[in-house]
Amino acid sequence: MARFYKKIPTRIQQFIKAQKMFFVATAPAEGRVNLSPKGMDSFHIIDEHQVAWLSVTGSGNETSAHLLENGRITLMFCAFEGAPNIVRLYGTGKEILPSDAAWEQYKPLFPDYPGMRQIFLISVASVQTSCGSSIPFYDYKGERNRLNEWAKEKGEEGIREYWEEKNRESIDGLPTKLYKS
Numbered sequence: 127m128a129r130f131y132k133k134i135p136t137r138i139q140q141f142i143k144a145q146k147m148f149f150v151a152t153a154p155a156e157g158r159v160n161l162s163p164k165g166m167d168s169f170h171i172i173d174e175h176q177v178a179w180l181s182v183t184g185s186g187n188e189t190s191a192h193l194l195e196n197g198r199i200t201l202m203f204c205a206f207e208g209a210p211n212i213v214r215l216y217g218t219g220k221e222i223l224p225s226d227a228a229w230e231q232y233k234p235l236f237p238d239y240p241g242m243r244q245i246f247l248i249s250v251a252s253v254q255t256s257c258g259s260s261i262p263f264y265d266y267k268g269e270r271n272r273l274n275e276w277a278k279e280k281g282e283e284g285i286r287e288y289w290e291e292k293n294r295e296s297i298d299g300l301p302t303k304l305y306k307s
Contacts, residue, residue, distance in 0.1 A: 131253040133174040138213055138253060142171060142203050146266050149202040150179065152192035157298035160188035166269060170235040177201070177215065177248045178232055183241035183277055183285050183293070190244065190303055191296035193219045199248055207266070210258035219248040221303055241277025241285050243293070243304070 131138070142148075148169060153159040168180040179201070181189065193199060197218040205211040222228045222245040232245045277285060289304045296302065 128254055128256040131255075132251075134171065134177075134215070134250060134253050135174070138255065139171050139174070141205070141211060141213060142169070145203045145205075147204075147206075149204075150189060151200045151202070152189050152198060154192050154195050154296070154298060154300055157296070157300070158188075160186075160192065160296075162188075166239065166274075167237050168239075172235075175250050177250060178235055179246045179248065180236040180239070180242060181244050181246060182239050182273060183243045183288060184273070185292065186297060187243075187289075187293035187302045187304060188296050189219075189246060190221050190293075191298075191300035193221055193246065194303060195300055199246070201248070204261050205258055206261065206264040210261060212256045212258040212261065214254040214256075215248070215250050216252045216254070217248045217250040219246045221246055223303060239277070240274055241280070243289070 147163055147165050149161060149163055151161045170178045172178055199217060199219040201215040203213045222232055280288060293304050294302055
């Protein structure tokens with residue numbers, strides 16, 4: 127049976143911190159829904175009402191465009207080992223770019239990855255837990271480093287050029303906040 131909370135209780139915070147992967151979902155008013163798996167050490171719980179997620183350079187920038195349009199975001203965590211559990215964080219998010227003053231406040235929460243693109247600060251409006259009893263077991267074998275290697279090979283200027291070419295708008299043509307600097 128699903129349960130809802132108005133904040134992230136301590137036991138749910140502990141569950142979230144133990145997960146190696148999570149999913150981010152956003153949607154524009156019209157257009158494609160985006161759902162992306164995330165890994166690395168890219169998620170941080172600030173307090174029971176706020177979390178932060180570090181986004182590194184990727185093939186698209188849907189979250190940026192969707193949050194700019196309507197602010198809505200859902201994060202999902204699944205137990206792939208141990209007791210079954212699914213946790214969803216529903217809320218609104220705002221984007222912090224490396225050029226923003228707030229970047230220096232939130233950047234220390236994360237490792238220094240190549241290709242760091244933005245940090246999404248998410249205000250959690252509600253938390254839902256559900257059983258997860260149909261989720262299969264998986265064994266964690268380690269992180270994949272190909273994205274970090276790719277970003278390191280590109281270098282800072284190459285990443286900025288990639289942002290200009292591939293990350294300035296969503297697949298549905300909505301603008302993002304990225305710019306070439």
